[in-house]
Amino acid sequence: MKKAPSYETQELREFGEVLQGRRTINLYLQTPVPDGLVHEAIEAATWAPNHHVTEPWHFYRLGKETVGRCVDLVRTIVMEKKGDADKAEHKAAAWAEKPGWLVITCRRSDDELLQQEDYAACCTATQNFMLYLWKAGVGSKWTSGDITRDPRFFDILGIDPSQEFVVGMIWYGYPKLTPTQTRKPVDDVTSVLP
Numbered sequence: 001m002k003k004a005p006s007y008e009t010q011e012l013r014e015f016g017e018v019l020q021g022r023r024t025i026n027l028y029l030q031t032p033v034p035d036g037l038v039h040e041a042i043e044a045a046t047w048a049p050n051h052h053v054t055e056p057w058h059f060y061r062l063g064k065e066t067v068g069r070c071v072d073l074v075r076t077i078v079m080e081k082k083g084d085a086d087k088a089e090h091k092a093a094a095w096a097e098k099p100g101w102l103v104i105t106c107r108r109s110d111d112e113l114l115q116q117e118d119y120a121a122c123c124t125a126t127q128n129f130m131l132y133l134w135k136a137g138v139g140s141k142w143t144s145g146d147i148t149r150d151p152r153f154f155d156i157l158g159i160d161p162s163q164e165f166v167v168g169m170i171w172y173g174y175p176k177l178t179p180t181q182t183r184k185p186v187d188d189v190t191s192v193l194p
């Protein structure tokens, strides 16, 4: 029987470290993220696998004015939901600190299988985006909070909700603090069948 080829290279180990090392970042420095890097990360996102090459994604890069409107909206949403002005202000202030904003949407489809596969493709694109940034030292957070389903958010972005839905809002920036995380051992989540 032939021996399996060796796969153990430094490059592979380093690649694995990038995959494992990426963390969801909540606190960011205000250091600006280069525009070109974000552009490259979006390009990396578009190389995600997508069944039938539907390229079902769209990327919205939010500028200052749009971010301001989103911050106002989240303040309103928290006020409506919790009726607590302090909580609303606290959340708005935390959001105003996020240096980079990207919204990733997926086109809508009436075909259930296609919709599922398109969403899956958009999720892999999102991960590509985040990992590309991470390799460049830029952290991110994928959020799917209430705002991403709020009609007022669609108005702010100029999105037609009958045509696309939000996969995630991604904040990005240089990390101020990188938290730790754990995962179950591989054997706990793997079954090897004969």
Ligand SMILES: Cc1cc2nc3c(=O)[nH]c(=O)nc-3n(C[C@H](O)[C@H](O)[C@H](O)COP(=O)(O)O)c2cc1C
Pocket (backbone or CB within 6 Å): 022, 023, 024, 025, 142, 143, 144, 145, 168, 181
């Ligand atoms: C589809 C999706 C939606 C998420 N939405 C939120 C969210 O709304 N709020 C939040 O705090 N984290 C959100 N996260 C981030 C997860 O909480 C995070 O990935 C998890 O805690 C594991 O941490 P890690 O990314 O550092 O491994 C989301 C992640 C995914 C994949």
